Amino acid sequence: MVVFAGQGDARRSMELLWGPRVVAPRTGPGPKPGLSVEAIVAAAIDIADAEGMAALSMRAVGERLGRTAMALYTYVPGKTELVDLMYDRTLGELPSSYPLSSGWRSAALALAGSLWDLHLRHPWLLQVSPARPVLGPGEFHVQETLLSVLAATGLPLPRVRWVVSALFNIVRGSVQAAAESRQATRETGQSEEDWWYARSALLEELAPDLSARFPTVARLGAEGEYEASSSEEPYLEREARLSFEAGLELLLDGVEQAIVRQG
Amino acid sequence: MVVFAGQGDARRSMELLWGPRVVAPRTGPGPKPGLSVEAIVAAAIDIADAEGMAALSMRAVGERLGRTAMALYTYVPGKTELVDLMYDRTLGELPSSYPLSSGWRSAALALAGSLWDLHLRHPWLLQVSPARPVLGPGEFHVQETLLSVLAATGLPLPRVRWVVSALFNIVRGSVQAAAESRQATRETGQSEEDWWYARSALLEELAPDLSARFPTVARLGAEGEYEASSSEEPYLEREARLSFEAGLELLLDGVEQAIVRQG
DNA sequence: TCTTGATACTTTAGGCTGTAAAGTGATGGT
DNA sequence: ACCATCACTTTACAGCCTAAAGTATCAAGA
Numbered sequence: 209m210v211v212f213a214g215q216g217d218a219r220r221s222m223e224l225l226w227g228p229r230v231v232a233p234r235t236g237p238g239p240k241p242g243l244s245v246e247a248i249v250a251a252a253i254d255i256a257d258a259e260g261m262a263a264l265s266m267r268a269v270g271e272r273l274g275r276t277a278m279a280l281y282t283y284v285p286g287k288t289e290l291v292d293l294m295y296d297r298t299l300g301e302l303p304s305s306y307p308l309s310s311g312w313r314s315a316a317l318a319l320a321g322s323l324w325d326l327h328l329r330h331p332w333l334l335q336v337s338p339a340r341p342v343l344g345p346g347e348f349h350v351q352e353t354l355l356s357v358l359a360a361t362g363l364p365l366p367r368v369r370w371v372v373s374a375l376f377n378i379v380r381g382s383v384q385a386a387a388e389s390r391q392a393t394r395e396t397g398q399s400e401e402d403w404w405y406a407r408s409a410l411l412e413e414l415a416p417d418l419s420a421r422f423p424t425v426a427r428l429g430a431e432g433e434y435e436a437s438s439s440e441e442p443y444l445e446r447e448a449r450l451s452f453e454a455g456l457e458l459l460l461d462g463v464e465q466a467i468v469r470q471g
Numbered sequence: 472m473v474v475f476a477g478q479g480d481a482r483r484s485m486e487l488l489w490g491p492r493v494v495a496p497r498t499g500p501g502p503k504p505g506l507s508v509e510a511i512v513a514a515a516i517d518i519a520d521a522e523g524m525a526a527l528s529m530r531a532v533g534e535r536l537g538r539t540a541m542a543l544y545t546y547v548p549g550k551t552e553l554v555d556l557m558y559d560r561t562l563g564e565l566p567s568s569y570p571l572s573s574g575w576r577s578a579a580l581a582l583a584g585s586l587w588d589l590h591l592r593h594p595w596l597l598q599v600s601p602a603r604p605v606l607g608p609g610e611f612h613v614q615e616t617l618l619s620v621l622a623a624t625g626l627p628l629p630r631v632r633w634v635v636s637a638l639f640n641i642v643r644g645s646v647q648a649a650a651e652s653r654q655a656t657r658e659t660g661q662s663e664e665d666w667w668y669a670r671s672a673l674l675e676e677l678a679p680d681l682s683a684r685f686p687t688v689a690r691l692g693a694e695g696e697y698e699a700s701s702s703e704e705p706y707l708e709r710e711a712r713l714s715f716e717a718g719l720e721l722l723l724d725g726v727e728q729a730i731v732r733q734g
Numbered sequence: 735t736c737t738t739g740a741t742a743c744t745t746t747a748g749g750c751t752g753t754a755a756a757g758t759g760a761t762g763g764t
Numbered sequence: 765a766c767c768a769t770c771a772c773t774t775t776a777c778a779g780c781c782t783a784a785a786g787t788a789t790c791a792a793g794a
């Protein structure tokens with residue numbers, strides 16, 4: 209059974225999120241701190257970037273900093289809060305300037321691209337789903353950036369929020385496909401081609417009536433212009449990016465129409 | 472370091488996914504099986520539905536069936552495969568019939584609604600992100616349903632796939648917000664109102680310059696017509712549903728425009 | 735200068751997890 | 765009657781998070 213943070217822990221979390229990131233050196237008795245919250249968060253992010261969220265343990269973070277796992281508890285209340293900090297600090301990386309001089313649409317496209325890049329650099333972001341919003345500066349920063357760019361559509365702000373939410377979800381969903389494919393390739397050491405080849409052989413054998421049961425899927429597969437990844441970009445990753453761009457354009461077309469309608 | 476399934480395990484997984492769900496009673500020496508893969512999967516789904524993915528352990532599933540954890544390994548290779556089965560069987564629940572008689576748009580809306588309901592009934596679906604597609608009958612069923620409904624737009628199938636992907640992502644993203652809010656309320660025992668109240672007081676205290684740093688967010692909060700949940704539906708859940716519906720309409724507007732454009 | 739108390743960090747320990755390996759006991763075919 | 769087979773349990777182990785206790789280091793007060 210998971211134990212949840214009480215009132216006091218909530219305060220502690222918020223202080224870590226919003227407090228000063230460079231702490232004044234301690235005065236008074238006792239040894240000086242050898243670490244800092246920010247150093248711990250940075251180390252944790254490095255691990256998650258390089259080896260995935262599954263490899264992120266307190267031991268691993270401690271080891272990377274030359275300490276034991278328990279040493280971290282001097283700085284951070286627990287793993288949950290550490291992950292919240294990783295999440296919020298990483299969101300804070302999103303570039304904030306998207307010139308509206310060539311219109312809101314191109315600004316929105318650029319912003320969506322930044323979001324995509326951010327998630328591809330830190331794919332574990334997608335596995336971190338705080339049960340409730342973290343309410344840290346990074347999360348506010350992302351919301352502010354999205355809202356302010358899309359407010360340039362001239363739509364009323366509550367509707368802009370819906371657009372923001374749809375855009376955000378399209379980005380996250382499609383980048384997830386790209387990131388997972390990349391991670392699977394790295395971790396299994398099996399290329400997409402090998403994986404597909406083995407799987408489709410198995411499918412053929414175990415479900416020979418596949419194209420009768422799922423005709424549209426089969427038709428799509430048959431029409432598939434698979435063109436064995438002529439470029440560097442792996443097939444699934446490319447597919448994910450294309451579907452991201454296409455879905456985004458559709459959404460923005462809808463937004464444009466909404467603008468026209470309301471006059 | 473995570474160890475990944477080799478070739479043989481892939482076969483075993485696919486057999487479990489595609490094989491007959493009612494196994495013929497064994498002949499030959501030895502005791503008769505007291506459980507079945509389907510019973511185990513059903514028990515696991517029950518646990519995940521009721522207590523969340525974090526509460527799903529092999530011990531818990533075994534206990535629910537009156538066995539030890541290890542008994543399950545007679546039927547299922549490991550927890551990974553069990554989760555894949557849960558995922559695929561649950562996707563198979565999606566209703567498949569969406570009459571196109573009143574047009575593709577209303578069919579698409581109904582289908583999106585079904586997807587939303589399915590995810591709200593089984594919120595753990597969102598936490599299960601198989602590194603690569605499971606390729607089970609349930610997954611195919613969902614793809615087939617989505618593709619066949621949206622193929623009625625008349626767009627070329629590859630473009631339909633992009634629409635499907637965007638629609639799916641909008642549903643998943645917004646239902647995630649709803650599900651997480653619901654889960655947090657259940658697990659913490661703290662209502663949304665209490666949570667917000669405590670948090671906003673803390674924010675005010677720790678980040679007094681909030682509305683200067685994030686003016687658009689602040690403006691949205693100020694214009695907020697929070698109307699303290701007059702209905703039964705909690706605020707965040709209602710917000711999530713509204714944003715789902717609005718985002719979906721925008722996307723479908725974009726699709727309609729694409730149809731017109733291509734003539 | 736010696737003592738005191740605060741504090742960074744380590745050690746130990748406990749309860750949880752998934753699952754490998756070995757043991758148990760019932761069953762049906764020979 | 766024997767025996768191979770197979771469902772299931774027991775035991776064990778490595779890993780996880782983290783509570784609690786112990787240790788070493790430092791600054792200030794007596």
